[in-house]
Amino acid sequence: MTERTPLLNYRLSASVNESESRSPLANQAPEKLPGSPRHRSSPQRQPKKLSVFFGVVVPTLLSMFSVVVFLRVGFVVGQAGLYQGIAMFLVAYFIISMTVLSVCAISTNGALDAGGAYYMISRALGPEFGGSIGLMFFLANVCGSALFVLGLVEAILGTFGIPEDPTLAPTAHQILPSGYWWSLLYGTVIALLCLLVCLVGAHIYAKATFIIFLVVISVLIMIFISFFVVQPKSITLPSSSFFNGTGPGFPTTANYTGFKLETLLGNLYGGYSVDYTTGNMMTFATVFAVMFNGCTGIMAGSNISGDLKNPSYSIPRGTITAVIFTFITYILLSILAACTCDRTEASERGSQF
Secondary structure, eight states: OOTTSOHHHHHHHHHHHHHHHHHHHHHSOGGGTTTSHHHHHGGGSOOOOBOHIIIIIHHHHHHHSOHIIIIIHHHHHHHHHHHHHHHHHHHHHHHHHHHHHHHHHHHTSSOOOTTHHHHHHHHHHOHHHHHHHHHHHHHHHHHHHHHHHHHHHHHHHHHHBOOSSTTSOOOTTOOBOOSHHHHHHHHHHHHHHHHHHHHHOHHHHHHHHHHHHHHHHHHHHHHHHHHHHSOOEEEEEOOHHHHHSOSOSSOEEEEEOOSOHHHHHHTSSOOOOBOTTTOOBOOHHHHHHHHHGGGOOTTTTGGGGGGBSOHHHHHHHHHHHHHHHHHHHHHHHHHHHHHHEEOTTTGGGTSOO
C-alpha cells in the first residue's frame, strides 16, 4: 500500500488488514494476552480527544482573526471605502471558500489520519504534489507566524510603549522602551513562548488556544460595544516626518464622530492616498494584499487531524463554521467603522481610522 493508492481502496484495504491482524490475537489463549507486549502497551496509548469546537473551530478562528481585525480594518475602509472594502472581503472569501470545499471533499472521501494538509493532498494527488505543496504550506505558516508576532508587538508598543515621536509626551502606562531592536527582542520572546507551547504537545496547545480564544472573543465584544458607548472625540496621530522622513513635523488628528449619516456617506467610496506610516501610495491591490492576511488560516484545524476524535466529521463542519463567523465579523466591523470614523482630516495622512 503506497501513497498513490486511492482513498476508497485504502480504506477498504486498511479495514481488511485490521481484521486480519486481530484474528490471531483472538485465537490465542487468554493467559498469554496479559504478558504480550501489545497488551502492555495498548493502555498507554492516549486516545484522540479534541472535538469539533476545540480541535477545529477555535484554532481556525484564532488563525483567521489575525492582526487585520484589530489593526487594519479601519485602514481598509479608510482607503478603499465601504463598497470596495466589502467587495474585497467577498473576493477573498470566495477564494478561500473554494479551498475549504476542496478540503471538505477530501476529508470526507476516505481515510484521514495524522498529517494535515500534506496527508490529504498526497492521498488525493500523490506524494509529489503533497511534498511540494506541503513545503510551501510550511513556509507560509512560518511567514504567518512572523506576521502575527509582529502584529502583537505593534499592539503592545502602541499601548504600553514610549512614543518614538518626540512631539508626543508619554502617558503613565507607556513604560516599555520602543525602537526597532526592542521590537525584535519582544518578538523573539513571544516566538519562543509559542515554540514552548508547541513542544509540550497538542493537549496543552488546545488549552492555550481556548484561553486565547476567550480573550479574543472578549475583546471583540468590547470593540462592538465601544462603537455605541464612546463619545465623539479627536485622536492624535504621529507625525509623518518620523516614519518616512517627509512632510511637516507636527501630529495630525482623526475624528471619531459616532454614528452619523454624513460620516457614512463620506466613507462609501474609495479615497486612496499616501499611507502616512510608510509614504507609499495605496491602491486596490496593495490594500487587498493587507486585508487578505486576515482571511488565511483556514487549515489550522486540518493540520492537527491526528489529534481529532473524528477528522472526517470535525474538519468540514468546524472549518465552515469558522469561515462564516469571521466573514460576518469582518463585515460588521467594516460597516461600524464606516459609520463612526471620519477620514476627512486624516485623508492627507493615509485615510486611516
